[in-house]
Amino acid sequence: MAKKNRMANEINAGSMADIAFLLLIFFLVTTTIAEDKGVLVKLPPFSNDPPPELKLNTRNVYSVLVNAQNQLLVRGEQMDIAKLKSNTKIFIANPQKLENMAVSPKDAIISLKNDRGTKYGTYLEVYNELKAAYNELWDEASMVKFGKGFEEISADKQKEIKEEIPLILSEAEPTKFGDEK
Amino acid sequence: MSKFKKKQGNTTPGISTASLPDIVFMLLFFFMVVTKMRDTELMVTVNTPQASEMTKLEKKTLVNFIFIGRPTEKYTKQVGTKPRIQLGDKFSTTDDIPLFLAKHRESVPEGQKQSIISSLKVDKDVTMGIVGDVKTSLRKAGQLKLNYSAKQRERTK
Incomplete structure (x- = not known):
């Protein structure tokens, strides 16, 4: 009699949820929702020849030097990183x-x-910071021209603004100071 | 004798939890599909710096990752503590980069090869010497699209 009674019992599925939750939490902990974001950069193509000597008007060049002590030298004067963006914007505009x-x-x-x-x-x-300076300038320019933020206007319009304020960032070969010990 | 009998057997039955496992399993499968298991073990410590001007990496298949950082404790005995480059699942030098890029390029379908991006995951305390070397060899290999991986922060005022 007792045996028959046990057979009729259903398997208790109440703990199933707990097991599934356990699995879920395990996956939540072990996996990472990969937030792959970063600063996009385009490198110049490599060539063995030394770059051509360009006669540039010094007033147009904004030279930024970062030394091995992580100090900033902008156009021959020391500068705080916090001021770099605003100064760059003033220089460009x-x-x-x-x-x-x-x-x-x-x-x-x-x-x-x-x-x-x-x-x-x-x-x-x-x-x-340098890129931020340009992004802000683009944003301001698109506000004036189209009344919308730079992110909201169409790709053609973005191109138009970028042609007006092109991002030209030249990176020199690093000097060999203070290499890794 | 009361006129109203206490109604019996008409109390609200407990909510059935039988479908709960199904719901949770659904959630589970969702997360299993959406998230990506860390396929390569990180052999270098990478603590990326913060930046505000970010671009999202859209297509995972078009991205190859280059890690630069100091070896983790597990490997310091074998390779020392100097910053190293990790390509795939092994320590490498800048000489291995062209082959690594070529291998990845092969797996990308024709027509999308020019949109391959190299994602540099570099520790913020590494010096630029090694990063510059990597950049030079990327340029030599014709891989010009780069993405310095960073954590999001607000733009400074």
Whole structure:
């Protein structure tokens, strides 16, 4: 009698949920939703010949040096990273038409140079600030022209603005100071 | 004698939890499909810096990863503590980069090869010397699209 009774019992599925939850939590912990984001960069093609000597008007060149002590030298003067973006923007846009800044945004060239001993974190921070300066300028330009943020306008319009304010960032070969111990 | 009998057997039955496992399994499968198991073991410590001007990497198949950092504790005995490059699942030098890129390029369908991006996952405390070497050899190999992997932060005021 007792045996028959047990047979009729259903398997308790109540714990199934717990097991599944356990599995779920295991997967949540072990996997990473890969957030692959980063600063996009385009490198110049490699050539063995030394780059051609360009006669550039010094007023158009914004030279940024990052040394092995992670200090910043911008156009011969030391600068704080926090001020880099705003100063770069002023240099490119040159709202007061100063003699020592870019003739027009089209002519502005950013030259970035680092030592071999520069920390990558600092380098990327500087690169990021320079890019941020351009992104903000693009944003402002598109606001004036189209009344919308740079991200919201169509690709053609973005191109139009980028032609007006082109991002020209030249990276020099790093100097051999303070290489890894 | 009361007129109203206590109704019996008409109490609300407990909500059936029988479908709960199904729901949870559905969630489980969703996460299994969406997330990606870490396929390569990281042999170097990579703590990426923060940046604000980010671009998202859209197609995973078009991306190859280059890790640069100091070897993890497990490997310091074998290779020391100097920053190393990790390609795939082994320590490499800059000389191995062209082959690594060629192998990846082969797996990418024709017509999409020009949109291959190299993602550099570099520790923020590594010096630029090794990063510069990698960059040079990437340029030599004709891989010009780069992505410095970083963590999102707000743009500075």
